[in-house]
Amino acid sequence: MKxxxxxxxxxTYSHGKNTIAEMVEQGRKIGLEAxxxxxxxxxxxxxxxxxxxxxxxxxxxxALNQKYDDIxxxxxxxxxxxxxxxxxxxxxxxxxxxxxxSAGYHYGYFPASIKDIFVFALPNYAARVLPFLRKAVVxxxxxxxxxxxxxxxxxLITHPGDKMPINIEAVAKAAAEHGVILExxxxxxxxxxxxxxxxxxxxxSFAINSDAHSIAALGDMRAAPEVVKAAGIPITRIVNIxx
Ligand SMILES: [Zn+2]
Ligand SMILES: [Zn+2]
Numbered sequence: 553m554k555x556x557x558x559x560x561x562x563x564t565y566s567h568g569k570n571t572i573a574e575m576v577e578q579g580r581k582i583g584l585e586a587x588x589x590x591x592x593x594x595x596x597x598x599x600x601x602x603x604x605x606x607x608x609x610x611x612x613x614x615a616l617n618q619k620y621d622d623i624x625x626x627x628x629x630x631x632x633x634x635x636x637x638x639x640x641x642x643x644x645x646x647x648x649x650x651x652x653x654s655a656g657y658h659y660g661y662f663p664a665s666i667k668d669i670f671v672f673a674l675p676n677y678a679a680r681v682l683p684f685l686r687k688a689v690v691x692x693x694x695x696x697x698x699x700x701x702x703x704x705x706x707x708l709i710t711h712p713g714d715k716m717p718i719n720i721e722a723v724a725k726a727a728a729e730h731g732v733i734l735e736x737x738x739x740x741x742x743x744x745x746x747x748x749x750x751x752x753x754x755x756x757s758f759a760i761n762s763d764a765h766s767i768a769a770l771g772d773m774r775a776a777p778e779v780v781k782a783a784g785i786p787i788t789r790i791v792n793i794x795x
Pocket of ligand 1: 630
């Protein structure tokens with residue numbers, strides 16, 4: 553089992569160790585057909601891509617696509633989920649440079665509003681140590697994911713449910729309706745085998761990505777083949793894998 557298109561990779565434009573050119577060079581070396589550069593969305597004060605860099609990244613990627621005909625290079629952004637209403641931190645001025653958009657939940661972002669600090673960000677932290685909050689937080693987070701899919705044209709949800717517990721059944725159903733791919737991210741252990749088993753009841757697609765932050769990790773599936781085997785999911789449902 554091998555990744556053909558690594559759809560989730562980071563570079564020095566957020567907190568990756570290597571440049572776009574170095575990641576692409578490595579992608580060619582390991583025989584990737586395609587690579588997507590997806591650095592973090594702007595609302596992360598440390599990791600977020602600076603607004604002014606999107607044009608630069610686009611130009612670098614266009615030049616590399618001109619230079620190489622053995623690999624396709626795409627620009628995306630791993631936007632942050634920043635509000636209970638499904639807000640993500642991508643604006644038109646950035647989106648226009650991207651080939652497609654992914655979204656995931658991370659710590660340390662600026663919430664969409666003051667209210668979201670109290671109704672969204674803090675409850676997600678608190679539910680980790682206060683189990684009685686978990687049910688309400690899961691219901692809220694599930695609504696958030698569904699609203700996000702309704703509001704934005706997202707191709708992929710990265711590490712679904714990581715740091716933000718969800719009802720995977722409801723999210724998978726909505727993802728199938730909206731044509732959104734759910735990621736099997738072995739770096740974060742979401743989706744895991746149990747979650748895939750539930751999600752695959754719906755006609756949703758999956759992708760396995762490395763979430764590489766350096767050339768050494770590019771295309772690395774870690775435990776994903778075992779996870780896929782344990783879930784019993786047909787490989788044809790994973791969009792970026794070959795035998
Ligand atoms: Zn992420
Ligand atoms: Zn990532």
